[in-house]
Amino acid sequence: MSAPTLIHAPSDFRAACEAVRRSGARLGLVPTMGALHDGHLALVRHARACGAGKVALTIFVNPLQFAPHEDFDRYPRTLEADLARCRDEGVDLVFAPGRDAMYPPGFQSRVEVTGVTSRFEGAHRPGHFAGVTTVVAKLFGLAGPCVAAFGRKDYQQWKTIERMALDLDLPADVRGMDIVREAGGLAMSSRNRYLAPEERQRALGIAEGLRRAHAAFASGERDPERLAAAALAEIGPRVSSVDYVAVADADTLEPIARVEERAVVLVAARIGKTRLIDNTVLGEDAPPKR
């Protein structure tokens, strides 16, 4: 595979995306914060499966979506390794802008989605989703019409971006991709590299909790609180602390009185200093493999 074209300037990225479309190819967009793992590369393939003839992957650790106490400074930055993985995967464009290129002096705009962001990650990370939607709106603005692939591991983020694109008539076709899991069921995440071996073992309890919820659902349980309690019984003892284990409407993320066709189980928990999130859709996804 030839090396992807590495672009730093937003105006160059806009022009390169326009050139892709002019060539007749559909543009695929894979926004990331770098520290690429197999889940990200699966997004590249997912964009192609959704019709993209050429794929642009963006790498930007977006300061706007981190709170002051969060891990912005220690978030892994591995550009050389990322570029090598992009080359091996046949990514066409890599856009890796600097902070000042994305947020020059005087920057003062925000894109916000309410509703779907009000609970879970939105409640535990105030300002997080406004940072996400603002930077993704910018990436959509630069890329222009495209098919944009997001991982369902960040389920609420995916639903939020889907909502934003719909509400603001952004010309991006937002596609969620099934969670890619490591052996044992741990959802792939750039933050997994923070885990010590013993912590990684404990982290498997999260997937085990999701399996328990699936098992309870398969046995006919339809009460969201009991389904969440089944997951929590497995997760709670294995992790350091739990931010939430909850069952919600799979589209709006609102509370539900009873699971009808489908519902999402959402988990956020800490193992040592590392905060992990995971989820599964009852009535739709298969339980995480062991």
Next chain:
Amino acid sequence: MSAPTLIHAPSDFRAACEAVRRSGARLGLVPTMGALHDGHLALVRHARACGAGKVALTIFVNPLQFAPHEDFDRYPRTLEADLARCRDEGVDLVFAPGRDAMYPPGFQSRVEVTGVTSRFEGAHRPGHFAGVTTVVAKLFGLAGPCVAAFGRKDYQQWKTIERMALDLDLPADVRGMDIVREAGGLAMSSRNRYLAPEERQRALGIAEGLRRAHAAFASGERDPERLAAAALAEIGPRVSSVDYVAVADADTLEPIARVEERAVVLVAARIGKTRLIDNTVLGEDAPPKR
């Protein structure tokens, strides 16, 4: 002139704009709330002068930018007359969506600009600019790459939209057009039709105040408060009430200690029940003609 193509559905508008670009023409966009007057038609010509080969004019009385006590319900709606004026002006596309097409059930996104919106209209009309930037972001999202013409009568709105497009990398080239004035100097506005003849006469005091500020500036006055006081001395006695008469930085709309090269004089005042705004840039614009 042939009648413009009238479009109601957002998806049809997107496709029509795309077809304009595919034909090789640059697209001009003129967002309005209808009740078209000569100022709006000048925007159509301005878009053409800025390179637009075809012009789309949008008509949408945007509920999001009106506060509950404001004039949303009585805002003039004159679609038939508007279409006739568009035909006479050679407008190519008219996009007149319904409220539910722009804000379907479940709509929950906002675009906000801080800073430039914090004073003046932003302070007097809470939520107004978030409504404006949200609907304009949607129109930009539907229209795609274009040259978008806005009237400088709504000076802060123009600067806010310019900021939004820059910050969010929206593919619209935002162009402000000089204020079009009626005989006597009254800035054209759809709200002028609310004015009784006696009120219209009193409204001329606003332009007279702007002339006074220009005269003081020409005489060497550089103190923003004294320049604003010169305008207010003329405006105050003629109108029913004044929301603000102020001199500010012409780009950021921040307060300034002294006028160097240029500065904007901003006025908002009520005449009876009608609220009017006007402005002029000292050091750049000519004083309003009598």
